[in-house]
Amino acid sequence: MIRLLRPALWLGLLLAATFGMTSLRPLFTSLFPLLERPVYMQDSFAALLLAHLELVTVASALAGLIGIAIGIAVTRPWGAAYRGLAETISAAGQTFPPVAVLAIAVPSMGFGPEPAVLALLLYGLLPAVQNTIAGLIQVPDAVKDAATGLGFGPWRRLWQVELPLAAPLILTGLRVSVIITIGTAAIASTVGVTTLGSPVLLGLSAENTAYVLQGAVLIGLLALTTDAVFDAIHDMLA
Amino acid sequence: MIRLEQVRRAYAGREAVAGVDLTVERGAFCALIGESGSGKSTLLRMINRLVEPDSGRVLLDGEDVRSLAPEQLRRHIGYVIQSVGLFPHWTVARNIAAVPALLGWERPRIEARITELMALLRLDPRLAKASPASLSGGQAQRVGVARALAADPDLLLMDEPFGALDPVTRTALQTELARIQRETGKTIVFVTHDMDEALRLATQVVVLDQGRVVQDATPSGLLAHPADDRVRDLLGREDRGLRRLALRPVQSVMRKPGPASAPAIAAATDCRAALSRMAELGVSVLDVQDEHGTRLGSLHLADLIAG
Numbered sequence: 299m300i301r302l303l304r305p306a307l308w309l310g311l312l313l314a315a316t317f318g319m320t321s322l323r324p325l326f327t328s329l330f331p332l333l334e335r336p337v338y339m340q341d342s343f344a345a346l347l348l349a350h351l352e353l354v355t356v357a358s359a360l361a362g363l364i365g366i367a368i369g370i371a372v373t374r375p376w377g378a379a380y381r382g383l384a385e386t387i388s389a390a391g392q393t394f395p396p397v398a399v400l401a402i403a404v405p406s407m408g409f410g411p412e413p414a415v416l417a418l419l420l421y422g423l424l425p426a427v428q429n430t431i432a433g434l435i436q437v438p439d440a441v442k443d444a445a446t447g448l449g450f451g452p453w454r455r456l457w458q459v460e461l462p463l464a465a466p467l468i469l470t471g472l473r474v475s476v477i478i479t480i481g482t483a484a485i486a487s488t489v490g491v492t493t494l495g496s497p498v499l500l501g502l503s504a505e506n507t508a509y510v511l512q513g514a515v516l517i518g519l520l521a522l523t524t525d526a527v528f529d530a531i532h533d534m535l536a
Numbered sequence: 537m538i539r540l541e542q543v544r545r546a547y548a549g550r551e552a553v554a555g556v557d558l559t560v561e562r563g564a565f566c567a568l569i570g571e572s573g574s575g576k577s578t579l580l581r582m583i584n585r586l587v588e589p590d591s592g593r594v595l596l597d598g599e600d601v602r603s604l605a606p607e608q609l610r611r612h613i614g615y616v617i618q619s620v621g622l623f624p625h626w627t628v629a630r631n632i633a634a635v636p637a638l639l640g641w642e643r644p645r646i647e648a649r650i651t652e653l654m655a656l657l658r659l660d661p662r663l664a665k666a667s668p669a670s671l672s673g674g675q676a677q678r679v680g681v682a683r684a685l686a687a688d689p690d691l692l693l694m695d696e697p698f699g700a701l702d703p704v705t706r707t708a709l710q711t712e713l714a715r716i717q718r719e720t721g722k723t724i725v726f727v728t729h730d731m732d733e734a735l736r737l738a739t740q741v742v743v744l745d746q747g748r749v750v751q752d753a754t755p756s757g758l759l760a761h762p763a764d765d766r767v768r769d770l771l772g773r774e775d776r777g778l779r780r781l782a783l784r785p786v787q788s789v790m791r792k793p794g795p796a797s798a799p800a801i802a803a804a805t806d807c808r809a810a811l812s813r814m815a816e817l818g819v820s821v822l823d824v825q826d827e828h829g830t831r832l833g834s835l836h837l838a839d840l841i842a843g
């Protein structure tokens with residue numbers, strides 16, 4: 299129960315901020331007296347949060363699945379030759395700025411969630427791939443040898459022995475991947491996807507610092523909540 | 537019964553196993569011994585297809601192992617390695633139950649088997665729910681042996697199972713293994729670096745050098761007629777006489793009980809230990825007694841040495 303306290307606290311704070319933002323109007327008015335509209339009203343903050351979560355979930359789930367699949371493939375005997383390549387490509391995916399991916403992808407894919415998912419997916423792939431590889435190769439040879447020698451087939455060995463032993467490191471990879479995706483997802487608003495980045499971007503172009511602050515605070519709280527949830531899962535696994 | 541026919545296996549152009557013919561009879565305790573890199577593990581792992589030979593055949597009860605699915609084959613052959621390789625995320629009980637679970641045994645049968653094996657290997661039943669990380673080296677190795685025995689295989693392959701243990705634990709486990717082999721009549725193929733271990737446990741000692749069989753003999757045959765200098769080196773030139781004594785129980789050389797009662801020695805003792813006891817006490821006659829103290833015979837130094 300104690301384990302769930304921290305995520306519950308952050309979640310409470312996130313929900314309070316999401317639903318209470320509009321009622322903080324007096325605060326924003328006093329902070330930014332020159333602004334005509336000190337609170338972002340185009341969409342409700344709850345809708346922004348949900349849209350943001352949806353984008354992050356899709357992109358992270360894909361990054362996680364693809365990353366884990368790649369990590370598994372290149373640690374099998376038949377895929378070992380591609381391990382260097384996979385690590386290089388996923389590292390390149392993260393060096394390449396997501397904004398640049400958007401700029402390249404939009405002409406062929408059009409505006410909307412698809413190029414955004416692609417950009418976030420590429421950006422979040424590296425930690426998933428790297429940690430899956432790291433998790434699987436640290437499984438002791440003796441354990442793998444024993445499993446094979448006792449009559450585990452390759453897939454059963456992977457599922458019953460290697461993946462459970464790699465799980466804590468893989469989870470760490472997913473956690474990093476999800477957290478950076480939560481932050482980066484804001485840029486999806488540049489290609490017409492509604493996210494918590496929408497007030498930030500509008501605020502930047504319209505010189506409305508209050509909007510920027512409102513979006514940024516919610517993104518930060520969402521990241522902290524998610525991080526606390528991963529912490530709790532990690533504790534439960536241990 | 538195991539038959540290897542002209543098996544070869546090369547790694548990067550070097551032959552790890554270079555044309556081996558070997559027969560291990562049912563119920564035999566076969567020790568593979570040789571220097572590091574002589575191909576012991578490679579040979580052993582050919583039997584359960586963890587290594588495939590480049591050429592030659594491996595037959596189990598007359599059947600080519602290549603005609604059997606590797607997973608099925610391995611589930612019916614026990615396998616123990618030096619580094620144990622217990623599954624760290626499973627309890628001791630679940631580790632022992634690994635192969636029965638693969639074979640789809642019913643839950644109650646698995647539970648009963650776990651209890652039985654823990655007793656056979658003298659493991660405290662309270663350890664059933666323990667994690668492998670909390671075990672001592674000796675306990676972990678016992679669990680490794682129990683896991684290999686779980687589905688009651690006729691054949692047990694062991695790759696330096698006691699290599700990493702301290703001498704006391706090692707001797708204890710050797711004794712247990714000898715007992716289990718006597719009680720169950722299993723065929724055991726056992727890799728070791730340790731000549732004393734091989735001589736003590738095995739009924740057949742196979743000396744390997746650079747992937748070839750140098751000698752294949754009984755322990756006493758090996759001691760009596762070492763094939764060449766490599767075997768003599770492994771036997772230890774100075775210790776050979778003592779090692780021969782170690783193979784012989786005192787009962788085989790004792791005379792009828794004498795009148796004067798000499799210091800006592802247990803009937804189960806071997807001649808080397810008896811000789812050591814004589815040297816320690818400065819006597820040349822010992823009184824052989826069974827566990828109830830009944831005098832069985834008297835042991836004379838002259839008979840020990842005459843062999």
Ligand SMILES: Nc1ncnc2c1ncn2[C@@H]1O[C@H](COP(=O)(O)OP(=O)(O)OP(=O)(O)O)[C@@H](O)[C@H]1O
Pocket residue numbers: 547551552570571572573574575576577578579729
């Ligand atoms: N998977 C492998 N890849 C490359 N070389 C190997 C492999 N397995 C064994 N060898 C080589 O084959 C030779 C025999 O190895 P093996 O493991 O059978 O020796 P061993 O007698 O068991 O030695 P040790 O007593 O050190 O365990 C060695 O030279 C080893 O380097």
Ligand SMILES: [Mg+2]
Pocket residue numbers: 576577578695727
């Ligand atoms: Mg070896």
